[in-house]
Amino acid sequence: MAINRDFLGRVYESPQPYEVTRGKIREFADAISDPNPVYRDRASAEAAGHADVIAPPTFPIIMGMEGAGQAIVDPDLRLDYSMMVHGEQRFSYSRPMRAGDVVNCVTTITEIKSLGRNELITLKSELSTVEGEHIVTTRNLLVVRDGAEPAEQK
Template identity: 40%
Template sequence: MPVNPELVGRVFPPTAPYLVGREKVREFARAVFADDPQHRDPAAAQERGYADVVAPPTFAMVVQDQTLQQLLAEPDSGIELSRVLHAEQRFRYTRPIIAGDELTGILSVTGLRAIGGNTMVTSEAEIRDAAGEHVVTATSVLVVGEGEQ
């Protein structure tokens, strides 16, 4: 089944709140080789004006993944995980993610483009804190192969 063109403009419900834990930030920082002390040491983060450790910029993927799971679970999407390649990722921050943040994401599909027998699916996950304030918008482009006919 090809990617459903009616996905464009679809907005998904907010994800369950995700509580950003200090150890999760530290683990993620180690995994991506983010060695700045603000990612591991609360005192170093506090010296820079933050309440706790600061997540590396790509940590937003943890919350964005919850939103993308909604898209992949849509029965009418035409997107099968075995045919998906994650092609592009961008982040637009209002402020950093800090341990202790409770984040919720809302995904919207912003574009589809056919290219070489594949479909590029662009989506934006708007991630907000518990007060409803914008933290980051994570934009992904997935390339979906059309598969067997």
């Protein structure tokens, strides 16, 4: 069954702000095996010109997945999670995310299309501080394999 095109433009907001802490940054850096000291040591981060430790560039996926997760589990979207694979992830930064940031995330379904027998859904997440300062925009492409209906494959 095809993804519900009525969901194009639908917005999902994080239910509460996410507090970026040194501990969460360190845990994420450990999980991706990145030893960069600017992710762990404030003095190293300051020597590199940052006010505090900064997060690895892919760290915002934690917040973006919350909005994507809200969409994915909505039965009216008709997305077959068992056939879904991650197609692409992009990040466009205004500045690095750093310890002490308190961040809101707004995720929007920006594109739904068929490509061959697959369906593609693109989600854009805007992450900003609670004060309104933009930090990063992420784009997440999900591919639902064999999800297009025959009439849509023309």
